Amino acid sequence: MGFATSQSSMNHQSTQSSATLNGTIAIRFTLNGREVEIAVDPTERLLDTLRYRLNLPGSKEGCGEGECGACTVTIDDLPANSCLVPTFQVRGCNVRTIESIPTSSLQPMLETGATQCGACTPGVVVTANWIKEHSSVLASHTLRALMAGNLCRCTGYDGIIDGLEKWIGNPKGGRP
Amino acid sequence: MHRLEGLSKLSGAERYLDDEPLEGALKGCLWGMTVRSPISRGKIRRIAYGAGFDWSKFVVVEPGDIPGPNETYLIENDQPVLAPGYVRHMHEAVALVAHEDRNLLRRAAASIRVEVDADPPALDFRVAPRADQIQRGSDNLIKKLQIKKGDVHAAFANAYKIVEGEYETGAQEHVYIENNAMSAWIEDGPNGDVVVVRGSMQCPYYVLNALKHALGRDETRVRVIQAPTGGGFGGKEDYPSTIALHCALLTLKAKRPVKIIYDRSEDMAATTKRHPSLVRHKTAVDKSGKLLAQQIEVILDGGAYVTLSPVVLSRGIIHAAGPYTCENVLIEGKAVLTNSVPYGAFRGFGAPQTIFACERHMDRIAHALGLDPIEVRRINLLKDGQTTSTQQTISGGTDRHALLNETLRVSAYDKHKRESEAFNKTHPYLRRGIGIATVLHGAGFTGNGEVYLNSKVDVGARPDGKIEVLAASTEMGQGTNTVFTRIAADAAGYDTADVVVGVPDTFRVPNSGPTVASRTVMVVGKLVERAIDDLAAQLGQNGKPLRGPSLKKAITDWHTTNPGKELKGRATYTPPPNVKFDDKNYVGDAYATFAWGACVAHVEVDLRTAAVRVLDFTAMQDIGKVINPVLAKGQVQGGVVQAIGWALSEEFKFKDGGMLNNTLTNYIIPTSDDVPPIRVVFHENPYPFGGGGAKGVGELPMDGPAPAILNAVAHATGADARAIPLTPEHLLPLL
Numbered sequence: 001m002g003f004a005t006s007q008s009s010m011n012h013q014s015t016q017s018s019a020t021l022n023g024t025i026a027i028r029f030t031l032n033g034r035e036v037e038i039a040v041d042p043t044e045r046l047l048d049t050l051r052y053r054l055n056l057p058g059s060k061e062g063c064g065e066g067e068c069g070a071c072t073v074t075i076d077d078l079p080a081n082s083c084l085v086p087t088f089q090v091r092g093c094n095v096r097t098i099e100s101i102p103t104s105s106l107q108p109m110l111e112t113g114a115t116q117c118g119a120c121t122p123g124v125v126v127t128a129n130w131i132k133e134h135s136s137v138l139a140s141h142t143l144r145a146l147m148a149g150n151l152c153r154c155t156g157y158d159g160i161i162d163g164l165e166k167w168i169g170n171p172k173g174g175r176p
Numbered sequence: 177m178h179r180l181e182g183l184s185k186l187s188g189a190e191r192y193l194d195d196e197p198l199e200g201a202l203k204g205c206l207w208g209m210t211v212r213s214p215i216s217r218g219k220i221r222r223i224a225y226g227a228g229f230d231w232s233k234f235v236v237v238e239p240g241d242i243p244g245p246n247e248t249y250l251i252e253n254d255q256p257v258l259a260p261g262y263v264r265h266m267h268e269a270v271a272l273v274a275h276e277d278r279n280l281l282r283r284a285a286a287s288i289r290v291e292v293d294a295d296p297p298a299l300d301f302r303v304a305p306r307a308d309q310i311q312r313g314s315d316n317l318i319k320k321l322q323i324k325k326g327d328v329h330a331a332f333a334n335a336y337k338i339v340e341g342e343y344e345t346g347a348q349e350h351v352y353i354e355n356n357a358m359s360a361w362i363e364d365g366p367n368g369d370v371v372v373v374r375g376s377m378q379c380p381y382y383v384l385n386a387l388k389h390a391l392g393r394d395e396t397r398v399r400v401i402q403a404p405t406g407g408g409f410g411g412k413e414d415y416p417s418t419i420a421l422h423c424a425l426l427t428l429k430a431k432r433p434v435k436i437i438y439d440r441s442e443d444m445a446a447t448t449k450r451h452p453s454l455v456r457h458k459t460a461v462d463k464s465g466k467l468l469a470q471q472i473e474v475i476l477d478g479g480a481y482v483t484l485s486p487v488v489l490s491r492g493i494i495h496a497a498g499p500y501t502c503e504n505v506l507i508e509g510k511a512v513l514t515n516s517v518p519y520g521a522f523r524g525f526g527a528p529q530t531i532f533a534c535e536r537h538m539d540r541i542a543h544a545l546g547l548d549p550i551e552v553r554r555i556n557l558l559k560d561g562q563t564t565s566t567q568q569t570i571s572g573g574t575d576r577h578a579l580l581n582e583t584l585r586v587s588a589y590d591k592h593k594r595e596s597e598a599f600n601k602t603h604p605y606l607r608r609g610i611g612i613a614t615v616l617h618g619a620g621f622t623g624n625g626e627v628y629l630n631s632k633v634d635v636g637a638r639p640d641g642k643i644e645v646l647a648a649s650t651e652m653g654q655g656t657n658t659v660f661t662r663i664a665a666d667a668a669g670y671d672t673a674d675v676v677v678g679v680p681d682t683f684r685v686p687n688s689g690p691t692v693a694s695r696t697v698m699v700v701g702k703l704v705e706r707a708i709d710d711l712a713a714q715l716g717q718n719g720k721p722l723r724g725p726s727l728k729k730a731i732t733d734w735h736t737t738n739p740g741k742e743l744k745g746r747a748t749y750t751p752p753p754n755v756k757f758d759d760k761n762y763v764g765d766a767y768a769t770f771a772w773g774a775c776v777a778h779v780e781v782d783l784r785t786a787a788v789r790v791l792d793f794t795a796m797q798d799i800g801k802v803i804n805p806v807l808a809k810g811q812v813q814g815g816v817v818q819a820i821g822w823a824l825s826e827e828f829k830f831k832d833g834g835m836l837n838n839t840l841t842n843y844i845i846p847t848s849d850d851v852p853p854i855r856v857v858f859h860e861n862p863y864p865f866g867g868g869g870a871k872g873v874g875e876l877p878m879d880g881p882a883p884a885i886l887n888a889v890a891h892a893t894g895a896d897a898r899a900i901p902l903t904p905e906h907l908l909p910l911l
Contacts, residue, residue, distance in 0.1 A: 051194075051195070055197075057188075057191065057194075057195035057196075058187075058188025058189070058195075059188070060192070060195075060353070060354070060406075061194070061355075061439070062353045062354075062355075062440065062840075063440040063839065063840040063841075064439055064440055064441075065440075065839060065840065065841055067839070067840035067841050068353060068840055070353055097188075098187065098188035099187075099188060101187065101188075103183055103186070103187040103189070106183060106186040106187060107183075109186050110178050110179065110182040110183055110186060111178060111806070112806065113179070113806040113807060113809065113810040114186065115179065115182055115185040115186050116179075116407075116653035116654065116655070116810055116814065117185075117352065117353065117354065117405065117406045117407035117408075117652055117653025118181070118184075118185030118186075118190050118192075118404070118406060118653065119192065119352070119353035119354035119406030119407060120353040121185045121186055121188070122188035125186055125187075125188070142849075143848075144848045144849045145848075145849045147847075147848040147849075148847040148848050148849035148850075149847075150848075151351075151353065151840065151845060151847060152353070152848075153350075153351050153352060153353055153407055153409070153814070153818065153845065154353075154407060154653045154654075154810070154814045155810055155813060155814050156810070156812075156813030156814040156815070156816055156817035156818075156851065156854050157813075157817065157847075157848040157851060158809075158810075158813045158853050158854055159806070159809075159810050159813070160848065161848060161853070
């Protein structure tokens, strides 16, 4: 029910893709502010493309079926589970991963114990950062409801929620 | 002090095994997969490798490839590494395959059919097995244990009232967010080749012992290194030994590095869970609610192999009588074999199951006598000088009555109770209630376990004057590295920046015992302090140990005069004085000390849907001295929420003995929106024999929430629920 489970509306620009003879699709998209061009198998998951082909293993696979949110990235500025997104669908999109969020901004989350084992954490931080950048959503939803798409088994969530409250109120933690 | 690796985790920079590139030792790595049993019990006729794949290009391992005994080294060694022609549970490993192309491997592995002749499985631990289901002894019994104090039968004869009850708890999956992951490769060593295993684990020396046994190698030719570990909760206590063996067998056959990464469905289906339990209480009380006799029967489902069930049962029965004094106690426990996946370690290790029964039963005693549940607890709570069921005399100065009173005050118990009762009179379909549990948890191994473990810690004094803690205790999220750094710095009079915690690597660290049983800070932390004392004494003059800058200078000076040599302080476990346990008769000091706690749950039940929501939760804990308030609080909050899941939503569905809901879509753990903020209060009482004055913290929070919640549901609705998980489907018929 959380936001991390919702798919972003994707920008299908047919001019940027073409199926090749061996079944791969060449696409271009923006990844953490940089243009990426890559040929992908139609069944390839965005999570695998990021982790195993583009050297961005910050996004984690926790369940592989869109429940846990450990693989959360933003696609055109909306959180999405990258394990549920075939990579070819992000052609022309703007994808941001945990690697785009500056470490220096994360101090408030550290101080409240928002991370323990760390496996859910990148997804938690991507969702948290998205809430921080879209704080108007707090008018209609609580932080607990907004974070409900990111499962954490260690913290009991208080460290995450407290950290996010502190982070949102922290003028130093801005967009990269 | 903040979590040392916290920013690395928050920024996504922390590298777990599956995140690492296939370079260095993993260059040329193959991916490994496990072929598993399709049935719960039976003979393997044939493993049919699918047509359409060139199997000569794959590495295949079957039981015949195991160099040593086909046994997973643990208590009884009855679990094979790969089922040798006969399977005893669904998803049991029967063969291994590896290939460098992960996608091809997945398709090829899916083509393998294990052809079997099924035998009748034993799937219900609560009923006696039929003759054709017996697989161990005459009755599938794994272990039987008894605690006896006084004479319950005489007390029953003279009781004012006898209250009986039967309580059940279900299996629970750990759901560490990082699935199991292991790698293996071969290195050269002075005594021949060395099998190196590196992966996600809690207990490097358990893995080492398993490798030594089944590979027929000594510790110079097997090396185990822990990789960053994304959660454990007991789930990475013993099962990583199995995966490490699988990885090692593939690497030995392939002569190439191998990685095995489980996906969630495999991890949930094939690895250990919390033991399901059935506990029966028969209690004699007087008019005031005083316990005159407790007769308790504990039955655990052990699953298909012995694994850790005897010790889970042991901890379970020792905690079964709760934090109460009673002169006549008879506890009989048994763990029975079934054809379920072997049940194993899970936070609390048998205690949450028996404490659930005890604390729910205490409320039912109060109900039967028309007394307040708080009063029944007050009159029975152990005082220092009184004895537990094993006749351990309690000491240490924790005032459990004050702890209970403080819990009631902080949780606004009376106010919530009053307001709930008023609310229930007017609301058409919501019912609110409040419940309590008072708990104890023995920290460290049970009985003489710590003496047998004989744990060791070294501290290395480096040429730059820094101190390196060398211990086998692993960081899996609970904060070992941060807390060891603090403890070592305090003991040495150092800045924390001058302390390093070494990676658990069996070539570098001594055996500090497993990272389990809430023992890391209390037991191993104390050894860290003593190893530093040893180092300081070695360098001191006239028997005066050095501290702080003078210790640092002495270390650098020593290295100047002894270039290239190693300087270490060492410590080996010694039990606190006067701790004695008779492990044959279960009499004496079952634990060096207990941590104490109380918790209050305030719940709301929707009569339309039978859904239970926890509105407010307070956990009060005496864990000795709190070393790191943020980390300790995080342990309690995480434990409470894991227990809320166990109590209300985490239900196993089985089909033919296999887990049917082995996905996070339909095995429901709590989200942030399902739980309230968890109020944590520490009742500090430093324990002189624990590291930094600490007692165990990790498991205690798991003990109280489930009974407190069901007690609150009973207060809200009158529903006399005695089994968890209390899902809406199970609560509805009781409303």
